[in-house]
Amino acid sequence: MLEISREASGTILLSGRFDASQAEKAKSILLALQEGATLDFQNLDYISSAGLGVLLAAQKVLQPKGQALRLINVHSHIKDVFHFSGFDQIFEIA
Amino acid sequence: MKLAGAFPRNLEALQDVFTLAEAFYLMASVPTAGQFPVSFALEELFTNMVKYNPTGLGEIQIDLEYRDGTVRLDLADPDSDPFDLEADAPKVDPDLPLGQRKPGGLGVHLIKKLMDRIECRYGGRTATFTLFKRLE
Numbered sequence A: 001m002l003e004i005s006r007e008a009s010g011t012i013l014l015s016g017r018f019d020a021s022q023a024e025k026a027k028s029i030l031l032a033l034q035e036g037a038t039l040d041f042q043n044l045d046y047i048s049s050a051g052l053g054v055l056l057a058a059q060k061v062l063q064p065k066g067q068a069l070r071l072i073n074v075h076s077h078i079k080d081v082f083h084f085s086g087f088d089q090i091f092e093i094a
Numbered sequence B: 001m002k003l004a005g006a007f008p009r010n011l012e013a014l015q016d017v018f019t020l021a022e023a024f025y026l027m028a029s030v031p032t033a034g035q036f037p038v039s040f041a042l043e044e045l046f047t048n049m050v051k052y053n054p055t056g057l058g059e060i061q062i063d064l065e066y067r068d069g070t071v072r073l074d075l076a077d078p079d080s081d082p083f084d085l086e087a088d089a090p091k092v093d094p095d096l097p098l099g100q101r102k103p104g105g106l107g108v109h110l111i112k113k114l115m116d117r118i119e120c121r122y123g124g125r126t127a128t129f130t131l132f133k134r135l136e
Helices: A020-030 A049-065 A076-085 B011-028 B032-052 B106-114
Strands: A002-006 A012-018 A037-047 A069-072 B002-007 B060-067 B070-077 B117-123 B126-134
Touching: A002 A020, A012 A020, A012 A049, A020 A049, A020 B011, A037 A049, A037 A076, A037 B032, A049 A069, A049 B032, A049 B106, A076 B032, A076 B106, B002 B011, B011 B032, B011 B060, B032 B060, B032 B070, B032 B106, B032 B126
Parallel strands: A012 A037, A037 A069
Antiparallel strands: A002 A012, B002 B060, B060 B070, B070 B126, B117 B126
């Protein structure tokens, strides 16, 4: 199960598992963003290509507006996936 | 240590696939570092079978084994056309910029990066993928 919440600071917190069964729910939230945002992955344990696809689609929506998603607190095994897919060149990972 | 299950061909079964995997990790004491790549490969192959062969007959069989420091993962679709993960999956260029990225092939690309060995077999309409991850 994936939970998505927004903190008072505006940071979007993702928790749990971002798998294919959660992609539609995430899409409805992340693709509706009108401006860039920071996504906090501290409590995100897992992501699959379905989750990566949602993040990529959201970044594509934001790019023409000069906006972007920025990722923080990414666990090392998820960082590896971003590296192997080249997503570390597409997303700022702090 | 071995654990196996058979799952209906729909995305709703994905949670049950993960439940099987988590029971396997616990029973076989699979190191934490090895659990992510195995779960990732399981999801990608299972969802590909669901997505690209929705009208196939029969359930998808999953077998997990941990022996001598290596996880072996078998997924078998009993009613499938042949598919070779090396030859047939779309190629992914990880250096492409955002604007040129298209969906497709990323899951298999990452499986190849995360797992140590992949074998594909086909016979009697059954397509079987066997993957190995060395953990020790």
